Amino acid sequence: MNTKPRLNIGAVRSSFAPWADPSxxxxxxxxxxxxxxxxxxxxxxxxxxxxxxxxxxxxGPSGCGKSTLMRMLAGFETPDLxxxxxxxxxxxxxxxxxxxxxxxxxxxxxxxxxxxxQNIAFGLRQQKKPKDEIAARVDEMLALVRLEGLAxxxxxxxxxxxxxxxxxxxxxxxxxxxxxxxxxxxxxDRKLREETQFELMALQQRLGMTFLIVxxxxxxxxxxxxxIAVMRAGQLAQIGxxxxxxxxxxxxxxxxxxxxxxxxxxRVTEDDGDxxxxxxxxxxxxLEAIEDDEIAIGSTAWLAVRPEKMRVHLxxxxxxxxxxxxxxxxxxxxxxxxxxxxxxxxxxTIRAARANASRVVDRPVDWDDRVWLTFAPDSAVVLTx
Amino acid sequence: xxxxxxxxNIAAIVLGMGFLYLPIVLLVIYSFNExxxxxxxxxxxxxxxxxxxxxxxxxxxxxxxxxxxFVSATLATILGTLAALGLVxxxxxxxxxxxxxxxxxxxxxxxxxxxxxxxxxxVSVGVARGFWTVMIxxxxxTLCYATVVVQARLVSFDEAxxxxxxxxxxxxxxxxxxxxxxxxxxxxxxxWMLAFTLSLxxxxxxxxxxxxxxxxLPIRIYSAVRLGVSPEINAIxxxxxxxxxxxxxxxxxxxxxxxxxxx
Numbered sequence: 299m300n301t302k303p304r305l306n307i308g309a310v311r312s313s314f315a316p317w318a319d320p321s322x323x324x325x326x327x328x329x330x331x332x333x334x335x336x337x338x339x340x341x342x343x344x345x346x347x348x349x350x351x352x353x354x355x356x357x358g359p360s361g362c363g364k365s366t367l368m369r370m371l372a373g374f375e376t377p378d379l380x381x382x383x384x385x386x387x388x389x390x391x392x393x394x395x396x397x398x399x400x401x402x403x404x405x406x407x408x409x410x411x412x413x414x415x416q417n418i419a420f421g422l423r424q425q426k427k428p429k430d431e432i433a434a435r436v437d438e439m440l441a442l443v444r445l446e447g448l449a450x451x452x453x454x455x456x457x458x459x460x461x462x463x464x465x466x467x468x469x470x471x472x473x474x475x476x477x478x479x480x481x482x483x484x485x486x487d488r489k490l491r492e493e494t495q496f497e498l499m500a501l502q503q504r505l506g507m508t509f510l511i512v513x514x515x516x517x518x519x520x521x522x523x524x525x526i527a528v529m530r531a532g533q534l535a536q537i538g539x540x541x542x543x544x545x546x547x548x549x550x551x552x553x554x555x556x557x558x559x560x561x562x563x564x565r566v567t568e569d570d571g572d573x574x575x576x577x578x579x580x581x582x583x584x585l586e587a588i589e590d591d592e593i594a595i596g597s598t599a600w601l602a603v604r605p606e607k608m609r610v611h612l613x614x615x616x617x618x619x620x621x622x623x624x625x626x627x628x629x630x631x632x633x634x635x636x637x638x639x640x641x642x643x644x645x646x647t648i649r650a651a652r653a654n655a656s657r658v659v660d661r662p663v664d665w666d667d668r669v670w671l672t673f674a675p676d677s678a679v680v681l682t683x
Numbered sequence: 684x685x686x687x688x689x690x691x692n693i694a695a696i697v698l699g700m701g702f703l704y705l706p707i708v709l710l711v712i713y714s715f716n717e718x719x720x721x722x723x724x725x726x727x728x729x730x731x732x733x734x735x736x737x738x739x740x741x742x743x744x745x746x747x748x749x750x751x752x753f754v755s756a757t758l759a760t761i762l763g764t765l766a767a768l769g770l771v772x773x774x775x776x777x778x779x780x781x782x783x784x785x786x787x788x789x790x791x792x793x794x795x796x797x798x799x800x801x802x803x804x805x806v807s808v809g810v811a812r813g814f815w816t817v818m819i820x821x822x823x824x825t826l827c828y829a830t831v832v833v834q835a836r837l838v839s840f841d842e843a844x845x846x847x848x849x850x851x852x853x854x855x856x857x858x859x860x861x862x863x864x865x866x867x868x869x870x871x872x873x874x875w876m877l878a879f880t881l882s883l884x885x886x887x888x889x890x891x892x893x894x895x896x897x898x899x900l901p902i903r904i905y906s907a908v909r910l911g912v913s914p915e916i917n918a919i920x921x922x923x924x925x926x927x928x929x930x931x932x933x934x935x936x937x938x939x940x941x942x943x944x945x946x
Contacts, residue, residue, distance in 0.1 A: 372850055394849040395858075407847035411865045420861075424852030601711065 358529030780876030812894030836870030844884025
């Protein structure tokens, strides 16, 4: 019987998890795919399965190979090594126009000489669909993206948000097996971007279509995707649900790339199966974390703690593990959140964030206040790389 | 604050414009001269335009010139567009710099040299000089101009548009025809007009490469002038100026429309 304190992680969108089912067949499979440009390896032996109906995000900084991976699926780049299959069929040698995937381009790439309706109809015309069927589908698409009155506008007469919706409608209209979105919201302003993230998610649910999104914006990936693949220098650093990637990162790179994190370099002194104890010069009473995996005593590990999981105390809490002392060096007030930068005696600055749940507080934390930071053992993640 | 141009500016413009256009204006005015003497005004008349219509030599030369200009401009535009596509799209291929420099060389090469080299080529290959040799020579001359015009447009053309067309199911040739070509069409038309007018008024290269039966209008005018100027020359020159001016204005308007239509 397992009595270990299992970690129940974050918010789970639904029971949709085909990747956990070993008998499920993926829609798209990247098998050891490598792509080089000159001497640079853009994509390095990536293997990845994406399932029917999934909203999958490729997340990473620019130049990490995420766009190249997507362009190989669309057919605009050819892998140097490895295979890409769609529905079990090898895509090698198939030009872009014969692949049942459509792409929404970062620049939208709307045809400037065609109207909104003609843009949306472009893919359907190539499929040689009958005229009335094309007209019906175009109307359906215009209604879907709420652009009914703009069918006869030219792209240059549209706002940024409207262009984005035309690009989306144009890519969806031919009913592709999979929709590829290359930084789809990058050109929108913040407010519109937030709205569109939720719209995109709702749209994907409604259509039941498989979406693959490429983005450098972690918020965009976290909100929209069922699973996120974090990429680094052409390789996959971690694949998982947004909450898994955020709450259980597998490396310092992932922990640091997604959200803010405080990292403590420490030495493992004790491992009793559930709780790992570590020592660090920054924590006088030692550190403690819950970790199922065995970690060798005496090895170096990093403890990752998210700022919002740090509790800020103005009065000294009782001594014990996971207790840090410092001075408030800076306060960032964001309205909904306040971030405190606390300088430890060693000189390093730690972030602690607090939700401003009520409008008034008895005793606000001030600059140069002496504060104590604590965190629960299950709020910390032990990282070995 | 001073508004508008100063007296100096106005004087400069008047002098400059006069220097450039007075001879042409005089030529046009004297084409409507009643008198047989080119330099003596004898009243308004269109008789030289009428007699021009009966001058079969001049009309034949004009017909040759128009045909040469039409065919060579079309050929130069097609080849120039292809060259521009190669230069813009193919990325960094081996010999790209050499290719682009060689494309542009005729822009700066003296026409005499170009004409002479083509003459030597035609003689050594043993081609009889005539309509086709002038046509090929003019294609060579105007090709680089066409390339420059089309290339300027292609550089600002978002290649993602063509990718989007292919992604939506159009094979490469169809993506080019349906998306790229309509968007660069004004530049292609401008290139054709430019090539056409360049071919129309070329004397140097044509005189090297033409042969019997393929005398172009500039050659005919030049040789006629050496025998004495007839007001008919004024008349045909006026028509030529009109044609070239129309071409230049059309190119300008096409470019203007492109600029205002661009998002």
